[in-house]
Amino acid sequence: MADSVITINSLKKTFGSRQVLTGVDLDVPAGAMVGLVGTNGSGKSTLIKCLLGLLRKTSGTVNLFGEDSWNLSASAKSRLGYVPQTVRLYPWMKVKHIVAYTSSFYEDWDEEWTATLLDRWELPLEHRIGPLSPGQLQKLALVLALGYRPELLILDEPVASLDPVARRGFLRSLLELCQENEHTILFSTHITSDLERVASHLAILKEGQIALFDELDNVKDQVKRFRIKAASSLPADFTIPGALRCAVDGKQAVAAVTRVDDQLVSELKRQWQADVVVEDLNLEEIFLEYHHV
Template identity: 35%
Template sequence: MTHPIVTERLTKHYDGRRVVDSLNLRVPQGSVYGLLGRNGAGKSTAIKMMMGMVRPDSGTARLLDEDIRELSNETRSRIAYLAEGHPLYGWMSIDEAVRFTRSFYPRWNDALVDQILDHFELSRKQKFRRLSRGQQAQVSLALAVAPDPELLVLDDATLGLDTVVRRDFLESLIQIIQRQGRTILFSSHILGDVERVADRIGILVGGVLRVDCRTEQFRESVRKLVLEFVGAPPDAPSVPGQVSCRQSGPSLELVLVGYDDAQREAVEALGPRSIEVLDLNLEDAFIAYTRGPRRSLPLFAMEIEDAQNARDQGAA
C-alpha cells in the first residue's frame, strides 16, 4: 500500500449543484497532506465521502486499500477521524469519553492518553461540555491517537482555536503521529498552519481539485509579475498559465502558474518597459490562485505519476 487514501472520480451534488467534481486524489503513505479551498469549495464534503459519512453520487474511495462502502471494522479501527467542531457527548466526563472510546478498540494506548491529558493539563473528571473549544480539540486528539491509527483525517480541526492553542495542537499532532510514519490528511483555512506542517497540498476550487503537488512546488510555481508600460497596458492579455490579471495605471499584475521560457516570451511580447517577478508565500499564492476565474484556472503542474489524475479532475 503506497497510497492510504485513493479516490476515483468522486462526485457529489447538493440541490443540483456539483459540490465535489470527479475528485481523483492519491495521498502517499507517510505524508502530511493539506486539503485547501475557500468556503464552499467542497473540502468537508470530500472528506465526509472519504470517511463514509456522505454517499457519493458516483466514484469510489479507498482507505487503506479497502473500499469505503465495505470498510471492515478492523480497518476502521486503524483510521482516526476528527470531524469539524470536535463532536463528543457533552454529558460525558473526559474519563467517560476515554472509557467509551476505548471499548471499541483492540489496541489502545492509555499511557499516551494520560501523557496528552497531562500535557494539556486536563483532568479526567472534567465534563466535556464545560471545556473550552481548545480543550475539546485536545481531548479529541487524545481519543483519536490512542488506538495508534495508521491514517488520521482531520476536517478543519483547528477551526475556532486561538493561535497558541492551534499551534500547540498541530505540533502535538505531528509529534505523535508523524514520528511513526503515519499518514495525515487535514483540511484547513489557516494557510500558515498548512505551510508549516503539510508536505503536500491539494486545492479544491469549485469542487474540482486544481492543485495536487508538494507544498514547496506550489508556492514556488505561482508567480506574480508586475509589468510596467510606457503607455496604457494592453487590454486582457493572454499568457499561458495565466491565473489572473489586474491593471493599475501603467502597471499590469499577472499571476502565472510556472514561469518558463514560453511564458517569458509571451510576457515580453506584450512590450513592457520592465518586468518584476515576485515570489509569493503559500497564503499569497493560494489567494492569487483561487481568486482566478474558476473554470479557466490552469490545472496545477502535478508530478508525473499523477498526470492522469490531473487530466481527469472535474471530468464528470
C-alpha cells in the first residue's frame, strides 16, 4: 500500500459544549482522490480546518506528510494546496496580478499549466477581482491552488458556485492533475454525481465520525438493496447482518446491506423460503441509506 499522506486518529473537536467531531479515524494513501460527503452541519469543514491546522483539535492526532498539522513545516506547507468554501482574495488586484503574486511564492509554479487553466475557465486577466462573480472567484481560487501542482490538494465544496460546464472542466483538471498518480486530493462535496466521475475513494462523515472509508468501486460492489418476499409473514424484528436499515411489511422486506455475498443471499432464501432480489445502488442512494433517508 502507498504511504499515507493523511493520518487521523481519534480526532475530536468541540466548540464549548457542542461536540462536532467525536472520534475521526482516517488514513489516506498517496495518490488517492477522496470524496468526503456528509449532511449539512456534519463537520466536514471543521474536519478540513483541523486537518490543515486552521483549527486546534480538542484531542487526537492529525498528521500531514508525517507531520503534526498544527505545526507543519514550511516544506510541508509548500506541498499543500487548499481552496476554502468561501473564497476571499484582494479585491483591488487584477486577475493577472494575483496570479503573478501567488506564483512568486512557489519555485515549482507551472506557468503553462496555469495559462491552460485560465484559458479553459475563461478568466479575464485584466479584470479586477472585486467585481468577479462567485463562480469566477471560485475558478480563480482553484487556479491559484492548482498552479504549482501540489502533492496534496484539499478542497472544501470546490464546485458550489460553478455551473455544470465549469464543473466538468474542473473535474477534468483534477483528473489531469492525478494522471501520474503522484497527487492526493481530498474534496468535500454534496454533488455525488461528480464523485462518481472522478473519486477513487469515498469517505462518509456521520455523527462526528467516519462511518465509511473505502475505494469507491468496493463500496458500489458491496452496498446493495435487498427486496425480500417470504412465504409467510416476517417478524417485526426481522433484520439482516450488516444492514443499514430494514423495513418489514408482512411477507415483504426492504433492506440496505453493507456487505453482500452469495452465501448471505442463499441463507435468506433458505431460512425464509423467500425470493430475494439484489439491487445495485448509485452513490446518492448509498449516501441516503447511510443516513436512513
